Amino acid sequence: MILLSFDIEEFDMPLEYNGEIPLDEQLAVSRKGLQNILRILNQNQVKATFFSTVIFAQNNQDLVRQLLEEGHELASHTWFHSEFEEKHLAESKQELERLFDTKVVGLRMPRMMAVSEDAVSDAGYFYNSSINPTYLPGRYNNFNVSRQPFWQKRSLQFPASVSTIFRIPLFWLSFHNFPLSVYKLLSKLSINSTGFLNIYFHPWEFADISNPKYKLPSFTFKNTNEEMVNRFDDFIKWAKKNNYQFSTTREFLEDWTQKNKN
Structure with missing residues (x-):
């Protein structure tokens, strides 16, 4: 099973590198990328999960409604991408549900930030997909975390996939920097090991982010824009050719929970 997910957010990454990009441009870049994502998913008839900040959703209500109408899942990426208070857990969930008349049960923290699992549970989330079970210098050390879903408080932790x-x-x-053949092999091995592939992307990867004023290191925008559109379409077609199934995160975890009841 392959779980595709997208963190739909303000494209604020240039600010991490002292680049320049106003909020309206952050939103415009991500909007263009999301349009490309929805087109690819629709053409290939696969479903995915979209973790949205409230700021992005408020400014792109037409695209969020479109993704819901096309059978995708909407989940929370909190309120802002670069600013977080614990109250945003519940507030973002409630606002997304109010805006789009849909049940929001999933959470992913911006930049996979650590967060109080008591607060996640109290906010009413069924699952939290905010952990990468690996070591990433300067970000997190989760090398000993399980690669399988596991309960933490009253919410289900769903780790991102690793080799x-x-x-x-x-x-x-x-996905951007490995040869696609290598990425496919690692994906296949991961699926064989855990039974699923939980991978995540961002809309701005499907847009042009090579502007020098963003001051991004080259590894962040290698194979983005049209190259990413083509690589991603190729990956989905490869997966379908190999008879891998696709699902929203919510549907997969609801099924996993039923199968793993005591």
Whole structure:
């Protein structure tokens, strides 16, 4: 089973590198990328999960309604991408539900930040997909965390997928920088090991982010824009050719919970 997910957010990454990008441009870049994502998913008839900040959702209500109408899942990426208070856990969930008349049960913290699991549970989330079970210098050390879903308080933790050897993250940077044949092999091995592939991307990867004023290091925008559109479409077609199924995160975890009841 393959779980595709997208963190739909303000494209604020240039600010991490002292680049320049106003909020309206952050939103415009991500909007263009989301349009490309929805087109690819629709053409290939696969479902995915979208973790949205409230700021992005408020400014792109037409696209969020479109993704819901096309059968995708909407989940929370909190209120802002670069600013967080614990109250945003409940407030973002409630606002997304109010805006789009849908049940929001999933959470992913911006930049996979650590968060109080008591607060996540109290906010009413069924699952939290905010952990990468690997070591990423300067970000987190989760090398000993389970690669399988596990309960933490009253919420289900759903780790992102990593390779079977050395726990190399199979996230967006790997997808851009590894040869696609290598990424496919690592994905296959991970699926064989855990039974699923939980991978995440961002809409701005499917747009042009090579502007020098963003001051991004080259590894962050390698194979983005049209190259990413083509690589991603190729990956989905490869997966379908190999008879892998696709699901929203909510549906997969509801089924997993039923199968793993005591």
